[in-house]
Amino acid sequence: MKKLFLQLDLCIGCQAHSLACQRVRNQAVTLQSTCVEGVGNLPVLCRHCEDPACVAACPNDAMTRDEDNIVRRNPARCTGCRSCVLACPFGVLSQGMKLQVFPLGKCDLCSSRVAEGKQPACVATCPTGALRFEEVDEIYGKEGETVIGSHSVGYSTYIRRP
Amino acid sequence: MLVQKKSTCMLCSVGCEFIIETIDDEAVNLEYDKDNPVTGGVLCAKGNYMLELINHPLRLIEPQINGKVVDWNEAIRKTSDELLAHREKSDAGIILAGDASVEDAKTAELFAETCLGTGRLAIYFATGDDTVQKALTMASIPNRAAGLNDIGKSTCTIAVGNPFEVGPVIAGKVLKARYARRGNIFGVISNKENMTSRFATIHHYGNERKLLSQLLRVVADRSEGDELGLKKLIKELIPATENPDVVKLGEAFVKSPSSVLILETQDPVKAQLASAVVSVAGADKRLFCVNTYGNAKGICEAVKSTVSVNEIITAVDHGVIKTLIVLGTDIVKGIPGRNIEAVLEKLDFLAVGAPFGNETKQSANVIFPTALWLETEGIYNGKHLQPVIDPPGAALPYGDILRQLAEAMGKALPQVTPEPVEAPQQLNEETLRVILKESMETVPEPAVQSTVTQFADGSLTSNIQWLQLQERDAW
Known part of the structure; x- marks a missing residue:
């Protein structure tokens, strides 16, 4: 299973990921940036949790986790109640996500691009190679890299040199 | 049929390459050039907007005289007549954007010498003066x-x-x-x-x-x-x-x-x-x-006899220059700290050639739609770039517009082939x-001109959809 990871050592906060995401996903920004004081603007990534709080919170079954382990939002079912926004423990959905305006705005790991053999847009554009789309097992076993907060819900998305 | 064409980004001097996918000569998608040996296909925030630049809703496609759509010949005739009428009485100037090809910049230099007779050509690079x-x-x-x-x-x-x-x-x-x-x-x-x-x-x-x-x-x-x-x-x-x-x-x-x-x-x-x-x-x-500016270095090496944009604006302010041609750049928004709109009002005649609707266009007598570098052939920063698509509507490269103007004024400008670069x-x-x-001497440091939110000459800043989205608060 491949997931998105951010290598903190390499992120310069240029926000190219956000613009690429917007371009590929028809103007809906699903990858947001958050400002960490003294560090810069880091991407906030959906972890596609194993037991997602947003799916549990959704009263209309609009949020689902499919067999590819991707958490998706069904725009036809979404009423914009923002229960998922409140439920997300990582603040991924709340980062300026405008549900009513862009019901499509949920990261699905660019599944259509990946099916064509391409990388997700944010990974393909990242100027420093900080964003990576790799197998979870490979990332956790790599030498010289530490996954930060690996005991949290789902998988952590941040890696760093020790 | 889907055709993939490679091109180079000119929004800064790094020159990242990307692929534009076209169907029936219409740009439909931008793809990352994964196999590129230099960059590996990565693009920054500016590069990701290439497609929006091409298909921008504010692209100019028809020439205009005082706000009315006219055909090319009429716009050319009007401009050449005005330039000829003012030639004896006052000076004329020309300001060219820094994203022009080397050929276009050389043509502008020739045009300033032979047709305007003043040699007042300014190339616009981010700041009004010629420090860059x-x-x-x-x-x-x-x-x-x-x-x-x-x-x-x-x-x-x-x-x-x-x-x-x-x-x-x-x-x-x-x-x-x-x-x-x-x-x-x-x-x-x-x-x-x-x-x-x-x-x-x-x-x-x-x-x-x-x-x-x-x-x-x-x-x-x-x-x-x-x-x-x-x-x-x-x-x-x-x-x-x-x-x-x-x-x-x-x-x-x-x-x-x-x-x-x-x-x-x-x-x-x-x-x-x-x-x-x-x-x-x-x-x-x-x-x-x-x-x-992606092509700044190429232009600087090819074109020697220029003045700064600030000098031209000052000459307009003092009434020395009465006719002005501005190609590809938005000087009203692009030069901070000067009330350019008030200065431009002193002109007798202003012709603007621009790919996009901008603030300078508001005071223009004649407007020509121009092509972006992705739509013209030319030498950019040492690379010979081929067009990936045709320019929209009646838009033409800067060089072609100047050659047509020169012809209408009774002078023929040759097709320019750039000379080999002299060693500095x-x-x-x-x-x-x-x-x-x-x-x-301690001087104030010039500010960085290009950021994520500021495009080549600053003229597109207010028109980027992403920024509009940022401003629109749905909550």
């Missing part, structure tokens, strides 16, 4: 320009200013080199903490001119050869420095087998100092210049004396 132009010509050292791959392999990199902000793709290479081996040096000299200095192993904040001249002294003390014969003078003019950071950086720069100095060029003095540092440090040291001047004792004197 001077800096670019001064920062070139023959055979010492570094490529992106050189940065990726260097063991000692020194950055001056904030190159990560202007060209985030450079950051990828710099950080790759910095983390490749323990002990690799990445030094930053800047006037304040910025995006680049956060990643430095050694950084020093202060006046960049002063710090660069201190670095020059340290490098002159430590290096062996003296190919320019300037070391004696450097030691005489610059006092020895005690600054530990600069000493460490200078030593590492000389000792390291592959060193690159990255300079974000805005200031001619810094450009001269940086090229002096690289020349004095040794034959294997390289210089990488970052600037906000070597640094000599006299220029060194001047720049060192200037480097001791």
Whole structure:
């Protein structure tokens, strides 16, 4: 299973990921940036949790986790109640996500691009190679890299040199 | 049928390549050029907007006279008549955008000489004055320009200013080199903490001119050869420095087998100092210049006789210039700190050629739609680029518009073939004396012109959909 990871050592906060995401996903920004004081603007990534709080919170079954382990939002079912926004423990959905305006705005790991053999847009554009789309097992076993907060819900998305 | 065409981004000088996918000559998608040997297909925030630039809703497609849509011949006739009528009474000027091809810039130079008879041609580069132009010509050292791959392999990199902000793709290479081996040096000299200095192993904040001249002294003390014969003078003019950071950086720069100095060029003095540092440090040291206009370097080398935009605006303000042609740039928004709109009202005639609707267009008598660099053939920064799509509607390249105007005025301009680039001047004792004197003066640092939110000439800033989304608060 491949997931998105951010290598903190390499992120310069240029926000190219956000613009690429917007371009590929028809103007809906699903990858947001958050400002960490003294560090810069880091991407906030959906972890596609194993037991997602947003799916549990959704009263209309609009949020689902499919067999590819991707958490998706069904725009036809979404009423914009923002229960998922409140439920997300990582603040991924709340980062300026405008549900009513862009019901499509949920990261699905660019599944259509990946099916064509391409990388997700944010990974393909990242100027420093900080964003990576790799197998979870490979990332956790790599030498010289530490996954930060690996005991949290789902998988952590941040890696760093020790 | 889906056709993939490669092109190069001209929104800064790094020159990242990308693929435009077209169907029936209409650009439908931008794809990352994964197999590119230099960048690996990555693009920064600006590059991601290439498709929106091509298919922008504000693209101009028809010529206009005083707000009314007309055909080409009428617009050309009107402009040439006005230029001829005013030629005896007053001066005329022409301002050209920095994203023009080398051929177009040469054509503009010819047009200014033969048709306007004044030679008043200004090339617009981010600031109103010609500092960027001077800096670019001064920062070139023959055979010492570094490529992106050189940065990726260097063991000692020194950055001056904030190159990560202007060209985030450079950051990828710099950080790759910095983390490749323990002990690799990445030094930053800047006037304040910025995006680049956060990643430095050694950084020093202060006046960049002063710090660069201190670095020059340290490098002159430590290096062996003296190919320019300037070391004696450097030691005489610059006092020895005690600054530990600069000493460490200078030593590492000389000792390291592959060193690159990255300079974000805005200031001619810094450009001269940086090229002096690289020349004095040794034959294997390289210089990488970052600037906000992709084709600025190519134009600066090809076109010699220019004035600055500020000089033209001042001449308009004093009533010397009464007719003006502005091609491709938005001078109303692009020059901060001057009320350009009021100045433009003093003109008798203003012709604007622009790819997009902009503020300058509001005061124009005649408007020509122009093509972007993705739609014209030409030499950009040493690369011969082919058009990926046809220009929309009646839009034409700057050079074609000027040739048509010249023909209507009874002069024929030839198709320009750019001449081989002359080798830039070597640094000599006299220029060194001047720049060192200037480097001791504390001047306000020019601000970085290109950010994520600011495109080439600033004219598109308010029209980017992403920014509009940011402003629209749905909550």
